[in-house]
Amino acid sequence: xxxxxxxxxxxxxRSDGRRQYELRNFDIDFSGSNSTADGYCTVTHGLTTVxxxxxxxxxxxxxxxxxxxxxIINVEVNVAPFSSNDRRRRGRGDRRLLELAASIKSTFEPVxxxxxxxxxxxxIFIQVMEQxxxxxxxxxxxxxxxxxxxxxxxxxxxxxxxxxxxxxxxxLDLTTLEENDVPHVTVAVMPKTGKVTLVTMETRLxxxxxDEILNLAISASKTLHLHMRAAVRGYTTDLVRAMxxxxxxxxxxxxxxxxxxxxx
Amino acid sequence: MRPPxxxxxxxxxxxxxxxxxxxxxxxxxxxxxKPTFRFGSELGWVECAxxxxxxxxxxxxxxxxxxxxxxxxxxxxxxxxxxxxASTQYEAVGRPSEEEIVITRMLDKIIRRCDSIDxxxxxxxxxxxxxxLRITVHFLADAGNLLDCACLAAMVALKHFRRPEVEVVGxxxxxxxxxxxxxxxxxxxxxxFCLSFALFPDPEVPSVLDPSQLESSLCDGVVSxxxxxxxxxxxxxxxxxxxxxxxxxxxLVAIGVERVKQLDTIVEEALANDFTxxxxxxxxxxxxxxxxxxxxxxxxRAKGEKVQRGKxxxxxxxxxxxxx
Numbered sequence: 001x002x003x004x005x006x007x008x009x010x011x012x013x014r015s016d017g018r019r020q021y022e023l024r025n026f027d028i029d030f031s032g033s034n035s036t037a038d039g040y041c042t043v044t045h046g047l048t049t050v051x052x053x054x055x056x057x058x059x060x061x062x063x064x065x066x067x068x069x070x071x072i073i074n075v076e077v078n079v080a081p082f083s084s085n086d087r088r089r090r091g092r093g094d095r096r097l098l099e100l101a102a103s104i105k106s107t108f109e110p111v112x113x114x115x116x117x118x119x120x121x122x123x124i125f126i127q128v129m130e131q132x133x134x135x136x137x138x139x140x141x142x143x144x145x146x147x148x149x150x151x152x153x154x155x156x157x158x159x160x161x162x163x164x165x166x167x168x169x170x171x172l173d174l175t176t177l178e179e180n181d182v183p184h185v186t187v188a189v190m191p192k193t194g195k196v197t198l199v200t201m202e203t204r205l206x207x208x209x210x211d212e213i214l215n216l217a218i219s220a221s222k223t224l225h226l227h228m229r230a231a232v233r234g235y236t237t238d239l240v241r242a243m244x245x246x247x248x249x250x251x252x253x254x255x256x257x258x259x260x261x262x263x264x
Numbered sequence: 265m266r267p268p269x270x271x272x273x274x275x276x277x278x279x280x281x282x283x284x285x286x287x288x289x290x291x292x293x294x295x296x297x298k299p300t301f302r303f304g305s306e307l308g309w310v311e312c313a314x315x316x317x318x319x320x321x322x323x324x325x326x327x328x329x330x331x332x333x334x335x336x337x338x339x340x341x342x343x344x345x346x347x348x349x350a351s352t353q354y355e356a357v358g359r360p361s362e363e364e365i366v367i368t369r370m371l372d373k374i375i376r377r378c379d380s381i382d383x384x385x386x387x388x389x390x391x392x393x394x395x396x397l398r399i400t401v402h403f404l405a406d407a408g409n410l411l412d413c414a415c416l417a418a419m420v421a422l423k424h425f426r427r428p429e430v431e432v433v434g435x436x437x438x439x440x441x442x443x444x445x446x447x448x449x450x451x452x453x454x455x456x457f458c459l460s461f462a463l464f465p466d467p468e469v470p471s472v473l474d475p476s477q478l479e480s481s482l483c484d485g486v487v488s489x490x491x492x493x494x495x496x497x498x499x500x501x502x503x504x505x506x507x508x509x510x511x512x513x514x515x516l517v518a519i520g521v522e523r524v525k526q527l528d529t530i531v532e533e534a535l536a537n538d539f540t541x542x543x544x545x546x547x548x549x550x551x552x553x554x555x556x557x558x559x560x561x562x563x564x565r566a567k568g569e570k571v572q573r574g575k576x577x578x579x580x581x582x583x584x585x586x587x588x
Contacts, residue, residue, distance in 0.1 A: 093359075099369045099503075102362045106485070106504025185500065195507035199487075201500035202373050204454075207521055210497055211514050218510055 007166040007181055015177055016046070021216075023161075023173045024134075026224060028231035030149050037125075039150025043142035045173060047132035050139050052146035056122040071117035073109055075101040077126045077139065084131040084176075101126075104139060107188055107198045113153040122152065133175040134162045136186045136200070141228065148232055158197060159225040160188035163217035165205065170213050172220050185210070187217035191225035194218065275482055282469045289315070289476060294519050296459070296474035299416055299530060303538045307447065308425030312417035314474065316407035321417035322400045323425040327437075330387070330394040338386020338394040340376055344368050344401040344414070351406035351477075367411050370501060374415050374456050374490045375399065378498040381422065382451030388430055393437055395427060397450075408477035411488060415458035420531055422450060424538070456490040456498040457527050459520045463487065463506040471516065473523065487513070489520045493528035 008014055018024070024046030033040035039054035060066040077097045081089045090097055104126070112122065124146070126139050140160035147154060164171045164184035174184050183205040188198035196218065201210075270278075278288065285293055297315040304310070308323035330337060346354035346364050354364065375381070386395040399421065401414050426447030431438040462475035462483035471487075472479055480486070485505015490498040497517065502508070508516075540563075 095365055095369055098360075098362075098365050102365060103503030109504060110484070110506060190507055193507065193509075195509050196502070196513060197504055197507045199500050199502040199513065201497065202377055204378060204496050204498050207491075207495045207497055207517060210500075210517065214510055214514065 005177060005181060007178055008169055008171065014171065016175060020169055021172050021220075023220065023223070024175075026227050028145060028228065030145070030231070030235045037146075037150075039146040039148070039152070041142050041145035041149055043138050043145065044130075045134050045138050045141075046175065047130055048134050048138045049128075049130040050135070050142045051127045051129060052139070052142035053125040053127070054122065054143075054146040054150040054152065055125075056150070057117040057120040057152065058123075060119060060121040062121075066119045066121070069118050070114040071112075071120040071122050073105050073112065073114065073122050073124065075105040075108075075124045075126065075143075077101045077104070077128070079128040079131070083128050100136060100139070103136075103198060103200070104143060107140060107158060108143060108147070110197065111154050111156060111158055111190065112147060113155060116153060122147075131176065133177075133179045134173060134186075136160065137162050137173075137188075140188050140198070141224065145228060145232065149235075156190040156192045157225050157228055158188050159191055159221040159228060160186060160198065161217050161220045161224055162186045163213045163220065165209050165213055168209070170216050172216065185213055185217060187214060187221060189218050189221035189225075191222050194222075270478060270481055274478070278478060278482060279464070279466060279469050282464070282472065285470065287472065287476075288478065291474075293470050294473045294523075296412075296523060296527075299413075299527070301420060301531075301534045301538075303424060303534075303541075307542075308421050310417055310421040310424055311404070312413055312420060314409060314413045314416070315476070316405055317410055317413045318404040319410065319413045319417040320402040320404055321414070321421035322402075323421045324398050324400075325395045325425075325427045326398070327388065327393050327439075328396040330391060332391075334383075335391035336387050337383040339396040340381060340383065340386075340399070341396070342368075342371055342375060342399045342401065342418070344371060344403070346403055349405075350403040350410070354403070354406075366501075366503070367414065370411055370458065370488060370490075370499065371401065371414055371418060373499045373501075374458055375418055375422075378454075378456055378490070380419075380452060380454055380456055380492075380498075382453055385451035388437055389432060389435070397422075397425075406477065408480050409460055409474050412458045412460050412474060415456075415490070416527075416531075419455050419457060420535070423452060423455065423531070423535055425450060454492040454494060454496065454498075455528065455531070456492045457524050457531075458488055458490045458499070459523055461487040461489075461516050461519075463508065465506060471512075473519065487516055489517060491520050491524040493525050495521050 005015065012019060027044035029042040030040065035053060037053040037055055042049065042051045057071050060072060065072055077100050079090050079097065081087050124143055126143065128135060137160040140158055144158045161172065162174050162184050164174045164178060164182040166182045171178060183203035185199060185201040187196055189196055300313045302311040311318060311320045328339065347356055348354055388394055399418055401418055403410060426449055428442055428447050429440045429445045431440065459473060460475065461471050461473050462479050463471045463485040465484040475483060488501040492498060
């Protein structure tokens with residue numbers, strides 16, 4: 001798998017000028033949705049942009065699939081043809097996308113409190129706008145935030161990150177160039193308990209290296225979680241401020257929010 | 265058709281047994297069913313059984329033109345078809361279920377994407393002629409853990425397969441008959457084997473290796489690891505389900521490393537036995553001295569080879585009993 005590209009140069013810099021453990025620019029945007037979705041979020045990791053739309057909980061459209069004691073979650077992933085260099089149209093039947101959708105679905109099933117919504121369904125639509133590595137991590141982070149934006153109760157956040165190893169040096173948050181070249185693992189973590197819900201790796205890696213990158217990915221996910229939480233709280237504070245006509249209610253709510261922060 | 269979910273007493277019973285480290289089929293929690301192989305007379309035809317789960321894998325090679333982007337590489341394709349024959353939950357028509365997608369994708373990742381087979385050695389004439397390996401996987405019966413069984417069957421079939429020898433003279437390709445020149449084995453870099461662990465929603469119920477059908481219908485999340493005997497992780501797949509603490513996850517990986525070593529020796533042994541059968545050593549009256557020699561050791565000794573007896577220990581290490 002050797003290549004001519006230098007993944008990590010002698011000065012310790014990567015191809016895009018980052019250091020080994022540096023994450024890419026992580027942007028979260030809740031505004032800008034003009035669709036009828038109940039929850040919406042755009043997540044950007046460097047040059048990867050993913051939008052998640054959440055509909056529901058609402059009455060299940062397929063009667064035969066409803067569960068009498070909980071909600072069902074449907075996930076659909078769509079990749080825009082202009083999202084990557086090789087302009088390729090992926091149909092709805094693409095196995096890779098179906099598998100991704102299935103793993104996102106089973107990642108969120110134990111996290112979302114589906115037992116609160118019997119006989120209903122929650123639909124998650126993921127639209128990939130730009131791809132530059134870390135597509136699954138962006139999709140999971142976007143879904144978490146869109147679910148929160150929709151006001152659906154969850155037991156925890158799910159924060160995901162990719163981690164790779166270049167010869168013996170671990171790297172965080174890989175770009176496409178790096179993903180094609182080094183073994184990498186995507187890990188999704190529930191930050192409160194520190195447990196992992198999703199681990200996927202598709203390239204060969206010695207067992208002794210695995211434990212190091214798993215732990216690194218977990219701590220990186222916890223950092224991402226702090227950003228996600230700050231974004232959610234910031235957005236909510238703004239909303240409360242906008243809703244309260246007098247400034248005082250907004251401030252009180254903000255105070256309450258701060259207290260909650262401490263409690264968690 | 266959605267398979268009927270296990271009844272409440274069945275579930276309670278299984279869980280309480282598992283809490284006492286007992287399994288319905290008498291296995292240890294982290295013990296897999298011993299695989300058995302049945303080889304066909306054709307090379308590359310293997311039926312693998314893990315308990316009552318049975319998968320048939322067959323490999324054949326044809327010559328084709330390579331894809332223009334990769335003129336120096338052979339083509340490997342995997343065909344897996346689910347039919348209601350294995351279990352009623354697989355339907356012959358309509359959109360493939362989530363489980364079917366997971367199994368086919370995992371097979372694809374383990375066999376094709378891990379570079380276990382040297383594709384460049386399948387090239388005959390650059391940009392003109394390459395071997396196209398077709399791996400056909402038939403799911404015969406599903407009694408749990410179809411994925412591991414399918415992966416094992418496919419890998420063993422690839423190791424069992426021999427392609428005809430070819431000779432290139434100028435632009436001409438000569439394919440030698442297997443009767444005239446011994447067919448050659450595929451170039452295999454490493455052999456990954458898949459191991460699946462089932463996780464249960466109740467934190468007190470321990471996770472199990474190689475889940476039976478009942479266990480897999482009760483479980484909530486599977487960790488599938490593809491490992492090779494060189495202690496390399498090839499594919500790791502834990503897609504959601506019960507969250508695991510990192511140290512528990514690493515523990516499963518460590519268990520996997522051990523089990524794969526054992527599995528590797530079992531596979532090598534089965535293949536070696538089949539090849540002595542293929543060579544017809546035991547059919548040869550002269551070699552067996554009219555049926556006097558009954559083991560490979562006797563035969564080898566008669567050929568003047570030094571023979572040592574040993575046994576395969578826990579960790580897959582062969583312990584010799586000393587010289588004989």
